[in-house]
Amino acid sequence: MPASDNAFHTAxxxxLSMDPALIDIVLLSLxxxxxxxxxxxxxxxxxGAALALWAFPGRGVIVVxxxxxxxxxxxxxxxxVYLLLSRAGPLGEFGLLFTPSAMVVAQVVLVLPIITALTRQQIEELHHEYREQLTSLGMSKLRRIPTLLWDARFGLITVILAGFGRASAEVGAVMIVGGNIDGVTRVMTTAIVLETAKGDLPLALGLGIVLLTLVAVVNGAAYVVGETARRRLG
Amino acid sequence: MNDMRLPISLLPLELNEVSFVHRGQTLLDRISLRLEGHGKILIMGPNGAGKSLLMRLCHGLLKPTNGQVHWASNANGKPPRQAMVFQRPVLLRRSALANLTYALGINGTPWKQRKPMAWQALDHFGLTAIAHRPARVLSGGEQQRLALARAWLLKPEVLFLDEPTSALDPAAIKAVEDAVVDFHRQGTRIVMSSHDLNQAKRLADEVIFLYGGRLIEHSPAEDFFSQPQTARARAFINGELVW
Amino acid sequence: MPLNKTKTAITILGLGLGMVLSLGSQAQDDERYITLASTTSTEQSGLFDAIIPKFRDNTGIDVHVVAVGTGQAFEIARRGDADSLLVHDTAGEEQFVADGYATERRDVMVNDFVIIGPSDDPAGIGEAETVDEAFSMIAEAEAPFASRGDDSGTNRAELRLWESAGVEPNGEWYRELGSGMGPTLNTAAGMDAYVMSDRATWVAFDNRQNLDILFEGDEALFNQYGSLLLSEERHPHLKHDLAQQWHEWLVSEDGQQAIADFELKGQQLFFPNAK
Structure with a gap:
C-alpha cells in the first residue's frame, strides 16, 4: 500500500518541518x-471514590x-453537547459552540465515566485492604476519600491515562461541537479526518503517526514516573 | 512518652449473649463475658475458634448478629480510646514517618506537634533509621513495630492485638512482646489473641479459651495453665488440638 | 527532596492552570469574527484559505468556517449557531428565505459537477450526450454507483438528476454511503464505482486510484453557490453587522475577483457570477 510507505516519510x-500550523494543531489537541x-x-x-465507599439504594444502577x-x-x-451548547439549547447563551471550550466539555463528558468507573474499582479494591485499619482509626467515610485516592495514586495514573487516551483519540465529538475550524478548533483527529476526505492518505496517516507518537510519549512519561515511584514505595 | 494515662474503669467491656452468623454459619455462639481489671488478656484457641472475630466485635469493626457489646464509659464519659494491631499490618503507601503523622492527623493532633511526636515514637520502637523508607517495603518485623508505634501514638486505653506475631521470626516476636509489656506498663489494657502456648504463658494474666465459636473457659492464666477446667482446654494445653 | 517534589507539583499545577486559562482567553480572543456554515467542497478545495485572508485584510474580520454537508449547514443556521451561510442548494436556499430564517439570498459563484468512474468505463457513459443519458446508461448497466446519501447539496443535486433521467435509483448497484464528498470518493475508488462529485473536491482529491472524469460539461451539472443573510429577527444574538459585511464582500468586485483568482493545481475551480 503506497499510502503507508509515504506516511512515515510524511510524518x-x-x-522535522516544524510547520507552525501543525504545531498549533498539536498544541490545541494537547x-x-x-x-x-x-x-x-x-x-x-x-x-468514583464515593461510589466505592458508600452503599445506598440504587448504587448498583449508578455503577452499571x-x-x-x-x-x-x-x-x-x-x-x-451540541444540542446543549447550541444557541437554541439550554446553554446557548454562553456562545461556546465551535470554540475549544465546547470541545473540552464534550471530552469531559466522554472521559468522566471512564475515570469514575475505573477509580471506583481501584478504590474499592484498596479499601477492601484498608477498611479495618481505617475503621479502627475511627475515620469517617468522607475523610477516607483523600487517603484512598492518594494511596491508590499509581493505579490511578493508569486510569487517568486511559481517560487521556480516549480524549485525545476521539474525533466524533470534537468534530460536531468544535466544527474543525482551521486555526481555531482543528485538532489532530479532525485534521486526520479532513485529510482523509481530501484523499491525501499519506498526510492523514502521517498526522496519525504524529498523534500516536504524542500519546505514546505522554504514556511513556507517566509509566516511567509511576514505575519508579511504585518500585520505591512498594 | 511518659504522659499520664487515665486508669481505666473497672468494668470497661461486657458482652451479652453475643453471636455472629455469616452465611448461615454460626461463627460465634452466645458469648457472654466481662473484661475488667488491669491484666493482659489472651484469647486462645485453635484456628477457626473465633478469636479474631471476637476481637473485631469487641473493637467495633463488626456488629454482632445477636446480643450486645457494651463499653462502659471512661472518666470523660466516652467509650475508652482503642487501637488495634492486625496479624498482617495494614500500612499506608507512604513513608514510615508519614504513616505515623497521618494517624496523629486523624486524632486531631495539631500539625506542628505531629512530626516531633512521630519521631519520638519511631525512636521508642527503634525505627528511626527507616523513618523515610516506604512503609510497604519494610520487613515483616519492622512493619509490625511500625504498626505498634502508630498504636502507641494514639494512646489507647485498650489495645487489641490479633495474632500480631504469627508471621514473624523469633527476634521480631521478642520485639513485639516487649512492646506489649511496655504498653501494659503504661496503663493500656491489652487484649491479644494467640495460638502460641509459650507466648501465652509469657504474657497472659488472664485467658479466654474459645473452641468452635464458643467460650469454653475464662480464667486467670495460672489456673488455666495448671488446672484447666475442661477436657478441651486440657487437650489444647497438651498440644493435642490441631491449630 | 521534599522541596523538589513540591516545586514539581507546583510547576505541573501551574502549567495545567495556564492551559485552562489560555483556553478561556482564546475563546473570547477577538470578537471580530463570524462563524460561517459552509460545505465541505469549498473548504476542502482550499477556496477559503485563499479568499478569507483577503477579506480579513480588508475589514479586520476573521471568518471561522464550519464545513459540513448542506443539510447540516442549514440546521446549524436554523438553530442560530452560525452567523452566515454559504451553500449550494438553490431550491433549499430559497425555501430557507421563504421560511424566514434568512432575509436575502445572493448568487455568489458556480462550479460544476462531474461524473467520475473507473477509467475503463463499463457503462460507456463517455459516449453520452447529456447527463440524463449518462445516468440512464449507468442504471441500465447496473454499474456500481456511490451516492453520498447524506442530504448534502451534492446529494440533492444528484437525486434531482436521477429524477430527470427517469430512473428510480435502487438496487444492489446503487450504494448510499451517508458520507461527505471525500470519503465517498475514497469508497468509490476502492470499489471502482461511478460517483458524482463537484469539480473542486475532485481536483483537490489525491487518492484517485483507477478513477477518472468520464462525463462533464452538461448545463444540468451547473452547481450554484449562494450566500444567505440570516434573519436578525429570528436570531438577534448573531453578529449580523459583521456577517452582512462578509455577505456583501462576497458579491462585491473585490470578493468576486478573489474567487476568480483562486486556482488549484493550475485550474480555476469557482466562477464568480454575482448579479
Missing amino acids: LALV QVSFTAVLIACLLALPL LFNALMGLPPVVAGLT
Whole structure:
C-alpha cells in the first residue's frame, strides 16, 4: 500500500518541518485533552471514590450506568453537547459552540465515566485492604476519600491515562461541537479526518503517526514516573 | 512518652449473649463475658475458634448478629480510646514517618506537634533509621513495630492485638512482646489473641479459651495453665488440638 | 527532596492552570469574527484559505468556517449557531428565505459537477450526450454507483438528476454511503464505482486510484453557490453587522475577483457570477 510507505516519510517530514500550523494543531489537541482530563479528574476521582465507599439504594444502577457510559459513542456525546451548547439549547447563551471550550466539555463528558468507573474499582479494591485499619482509626467515610485516592495514586495514573487516551483519540465529538475550524478548533483527529476526505492518505496517516507518537510519549512519561515511584514505595 | 494515662474503669467491656452468623454459619455462639481489671488478656484457641472475630466485635469493626457489646464509659464519659494491631499490618503507601503523622492527623493532633511526636515514637520502637523508607517495603518485623508505634501514638486505653506475631521470626516476636509489656506498663489494657502456648504463658494474666465459636473457659492464666477446667482446654494445653 | 517534589507539583499545577486559562482567553480572543456554515467542497478545495485572508485584510474580520454537508449547514443556521451561510442548494436556499430564517439570498459563484468512474468505463457513459443519458446508461448497466446519501447539496443535486433521467435509483448497484464528498470518493475508488462529485473536491482529491472524469460539461451539472443573510429577527444574538459585511464582500468586485483568482493545481475551480 503506497499510502503507508509515504506516511512515515510524511510524518517525519511533518515533524522535522516544524510547520507552525501543525504545531498549533498539536498544541490545541494537547491543551483541549489535558484540560478535559484535568476537569474530569477533579469531578471523577472523588465521585468514583464515593461510589466505592458508600452503599445506598440504587448504587448498583449508578455503577452499571457509569460502566456502560465508558462505551458512550463519541458522536452521541458530541451531539448531546451540541444540542446543549447550541444557541437554541439550554446553554446557548454562553456562545461556546465551535470554540475549544465546547470541545473540552464534550471530552469531559466522554472521559468522566471512564475515570469514575475505573477509580471506583481501584478504590474499592484498596479499601477492601484498608477498611479495618481505617475503621479502627475511627475515620469517617468522607475523610477516607483523600487517603484512598492518594494511596491508590499509581493505579490511578493508569486510569487517568486511559481517560487521556480516549480524549485525545476521539474525533466524533470534537468534530460536531468544535466544527474543525482551521486555526481555531482543528485538532489532530479532525485534521486526520479532513485529510482523509481530501484523499491525501499519506498526510492523514502521517498526522496519525504524529498523534500516536504524542500519546505514546505522554504514556511513556507517566509509566516511567509511576514505575519508579511504585518500585520505591512498594 | 511518659504522659499520664487515665486508669481505666473497672468494668470497661461486657458482652451479652453475643453471636455472629455469616452465611448461615454460626461463627460465634452466645458469648457472654466481662473484661475488667488491669491484666493482659489472651484469647486462645485453635484456628477457626473465633478469636479474631471476637476481637473485631469487641473493637467495633463488626456488629454482632445477636446480643450486645457494651463499653462502659471512661472518666470523660466516652467509650475508652482503642487501637488495634492486625496479624498482617495494614500500612499506608507512604513513608514510615508519614504513616505515623497521618494517624496523629486523624486524632486531631495539631500539625506542628505531629512530626516531633512521630519521631519520638519511631525512636521508642527503634525505627528511626527507616523513618523515610516506604512503609510497604519494610520487613515483616519492622512493619509490625511500625504498626505498634502508630498504636502507641494514639494512646489507647485498650489495645487489641490479633495474632500480631504469627508471621514473624523469633527476634521480631521478642520485639513485639516487649512492646506489649511496655504498653501494659503504661496503663493500656491489652487484649491479644494467640495460638502460641509459650507466648501465652509469657504474657497472659488472664485467658479466654474459645473452641468452635464458643467460650469454653475464662480464667486467670495460672489456673488455666495448671488446672484447666475442661477436657478441651486440657487437650489444647497438651498440644493435642490441631491449630 | 521534599522541596523538589513540591516545586514539581507546583510547576505541573501551574502549567495545567495556564492551559485552562489560555483556553478561556482564546475563546473570547477577538470578537471580530463570524462563524460561517459552509460545505465541505469549498473548504476542502482550499477556496477559503485563499479568499478569507483577503477579506480579513480588508475589514479586520476573521471568518471561522464550519464545513459540513448542506443539510447540516442549514440546521446549524436554523438553530442560530452560525452567523452566515454559504451553500449550494438553490431550491433549499430559497425555501430557507421563504421560511424566514434568512432575509436575502445572493448568487455568489458556480462550479460544476462531474461524473467520475473507473477509467475503463463499463457503462460507456463517455459516449453520452447529456447527463440524463449518462445516468440512464449507468442504471441500465447496473454499474456500481456511490451516492453520498447524506442530504448534502451534492446529494440533492444528484437525486434531482436521477429524477430527470427517469430512473428510480435502487438496487444492489446503487450504494448510499451517508458520507461527505471525500470519503465517498475514497469508497468509490476502492470499489471502482461511478460517483458524482463537484469539480473542486475532485481536483483537490489525491487518492484517485483507477478513477477518472468520464462525463462533464452538461448545463444540468451547473452547481450554484449562494450566500444567505440570516434573519436578525429570528436570531438577534448573531453578529449580523459583521456577517452582512462578509455577505456583501462576497458579491462585491473585490470578493468576486478573489474567487476568480483562486486556482488549484493550475485550474480555476469557482466562477464568480454575482448579479
